[in-house]
Amino acid sequence: MWRWEEFLHARAQDAVTLGEGNTPLLPAPSLGLGDVWIKDESRNPTWSFKDRLASGALTMARHFGAKVIASSSSGNAGAAAAAYAAKAGIPCVVFTFMGSAGPLVLQMRAYGAMVVKVADKADRWRLQSLGVREFGWYPTSPFFGPVVGSNPYGMEGYKTIAFEIAEAFDWEPPDWCVLPVCYGDALYGMWKGFEELKALGWIDRVPRFVAAEVSGSLAAAMEGGDAMPPESPRNAPSIATSIGALQGTVQGLDVLRRSKGAAVTIGDDELRRWVVTLAAKEGIWPEASSAAPFAAIERLRAQGTIKPDERCVALMTAAGLKDPGPIEQALPEPPLVGGGLPELMAALKNSYGFHG
Numbered sequence: 001m002w003r004w005e006e007f008l009h010a011r012a013q014d015a016v017t018l019g020e021g022n023t024p025l026l027p028a029p030s031l032g033l034g035d036v037w038i039k040d041e042s043r044n045p046t047w048s049f050k051d052r053l054a055s056g057a058l059t060m061a062r063h064f065g066a067k068v069i070a071s072s073s074s075g076n077a078g079a080a081a082a083a084y085a086a087k088a089g090i091p092c093v094v095f096t097f098m099g100s101a102g103p104l105v106l107q108m109r110a111y112g113a114m115v116v117k118v119a120d121k122a123d124r125w126r127l128q129s130l131g132v133r134e135f136g137w138y139p140t141s142p143f144f145g146p147v148v149g150s151n152p153y154g155m156e157g158y159k160t161i162a163f164e165i166a167e168a169f170d171w172e173p174p175d176w177c178v179l180p181v182c183y184g185d186a187l188y189g190m191w192k193g194f195e196e197l198k199a200l201g202w203i204d205r206v207p208r209f210v211a212a213e214v215s216g217s218l219a220a221a222m223e224g225g226d227a228m229p230p231e232s233p234r235n236a237p238s239i240a241t242s243i244g245a246l247q248g249t250v251q252g253l254d255v256l257r258r259s260k261g262a263a264v265t266i267g268d269d270e271l272r273r274w275v276v277t278l279a280a281k282e283g284i285w286p287e288a289s290s291a292a293p294f295a296a297i298e299r300l301r302a303q304g305t306i307k308p309d310e311r312c313v314a315l316m317t318a319a320g321l322k323d324p325g326p327i328e329q330a331l332p333e334p335p336l337v338g339g340g341l342p343e344l345m346a347a348l349k350n351s352y353g354f355h356g
């Protein structure tokens, strides 16, 4: 990511880095969604796009001499903060809540963060803001509402996703970028990245952006013309816990409006179906939230908002191993086989419909 240092807020030699960025951009012809490419952010060091945010934020935390890092996170942001804090040698407190997916909390613990759980989600921000205000802890996540966005140096890191996509397409940007959205940090960062390239004359237009969300907050604001996304629990609770917040942000809404984009509200059945489809057809296993863009593209293609000849890039934000629940639920248990070939073929037929 730091090869783009001229566009960022620190020099590469001063960065807290684990080799994030430069992730593959893969065509996905088997999905039946037309010209769709997957920007596979699960190849980052902690297996999610949040590593770009953590690298941007921890670099400045070290620069400012931060003594403690603080993050409130249901998963990926906390895992990334923990890893980069470990690399920087700065202690890290992560506030998480009871419903967070097990492997994500394990990740935070593995990197040595001091993980604390709260029963009431609101307590995360209350406690984190006390730490920030009373002790000067350095926040990498939001810690008060309504959310304006995460650490601003962290969000700068997301610009590099846009740079990598533009470069991969030889400075001919895609028509649409479709992202799973919670606070809209990546949405804002990617949009800003394309805007900077346009200002430099490296590209001549900025893609339209789609927010694939579960709450319905941005969709409600887009429909109703609200200045502020409302609280909206349309699909709550959702299996996509990483993007489970009930309220979108002004920064996210602003990008959708400026780019003439759209917001699409995604339900659990679609998420499960796309997790399974992506893994089986493209060999890429997404976390439930990361399946949301594919459901959104399917819907927008069907209703004609995304035209048949238009190119889309879907941001695949995190790896499926972080939250294996959807696959465990959707697929059959492997059969126990013994004996010889007849028994094996019978088991393959019964469990998987395989006829040899």
Ligand SMILES: Cc1ncc(COP(=O)(O)O)c(C=O)c1O
Residues within 6 Å of the ligand: 048, 075, 076, 077, 180, 181, 182, 183, 184, 185, 186, 187, 242, 243, 287, 289, 290, 317, 318
């Ligand atoms: C896997 C995953 N995808 C998407 C998001 C949405 O992040 P944001 O909209 O804040 O960029 C998150 C976290 O919030 C996440 O963990």
